[in-house]
Amino acid sequence: MLRIYEKQRFLYASFFLLALGFCANVLAKGECKADLSVELKNERGEHDFMAACREGNTQAVKYFLDQEDFDINEQFSCDAYREPVHAMFLAAKVGRVEVVQSLIDADADINQTWKGATPLFVAAQNGHDKVVETIVKAQGVSVNQAKSTGSTPLFIACQQGYPDIVDMLLEAGADPTIKW
Structure with a gap:
């Protein structure tokens, strides 16, 4: 049973790091396209x-x-x-x-x-x-x-x-x- 929780903990940690990396990239550019309702080239x-x-x-x-x-x-x-x-x-x-x-x-x-x-x-x-x-x-x-x-x-x-x-x-x- 302990091994299952360790695998889930790794999965959650990986997801968290992936999400953190995405947010850092968006913030590093200075804007968030999700908020921008117009399309730019x-x-x-x-x-x-x-x-x-x-x-x-x-x-x-x-x-x-x-x-x-x-x-x-x-x-x-x-x-x-x-x-x-x-x-x-x-x-x-x-x-x-x-x-x-x-x-x-x-x-x-x-x-x-x-x-x-x-x-x-x-x-x-x-x-x-x-x-x-x-x-x-x-x-x-x-x-x-x-x-x-x-x-x-x-x-x-x-x-x-x-x-x-x-x-x-x-x-x-x-x-x-x-x-x-």
């Missing part, structure tokens, strides 16, 4: 919040923004950069205007930089006129904030040949006399 191994921002999945972005202890300005793992980056930067870089607006509405730091570049800078650099328009309308945006190299969003928009973005930046108060 996150095949890159990045944080689900970053995948949602990259994909333009506003429903998933809202899910994270609605979490009580979620820090919108935290930098999360991002496959595109192979290191942590903040969501506003990524959404602006890939031209996700709805996500950018959601992040602005949730009080994300609009002037936060990553490697010296602001979300406005990368949106201007990549020709995302709707994102630039959304960002320049945000309260507290610095349209003249230069990258660590000294170039401004206005400079990069001129260099890349985006006249509509140049006009938007000038109307928003960009200074064309800044030299670097």
Whole structure:
């Protein structure tokens, strides 16, 4: 009779360790897909919040923004950069205007930089006129904030040949006399 209980104890212990391993993997990623009611195409191994921002999945972005202890300005793992980056930067870089607006509405730091570049800078650099328009309308945006190299969003928009973005930046108060 004692041998049967020892076998059951081993079975229970094995099940417990298996369940503990599963929970540890879910917690290590930073989110639990069981709670996320939307489907993401996150095949890159990045944080689900970053995948949602990259994909333009506003429903998933809202899910994270609605979490009580979620820090919108935290930098999360991002496959595109192979290191942590903040969501506003990524959404602006890939031209996700709805996500950018959601992040602005949730009080994300609009002037936060990553490697010296602001979300406005990368949106201007990549020709995302709707994102630039959304960002320049945000309260507290610095349209003249230069990258660590000294170039401004206005400079990069001129260099890349985006006249509509140049006009938007000038109307928003960009200074064309800044030299670097």
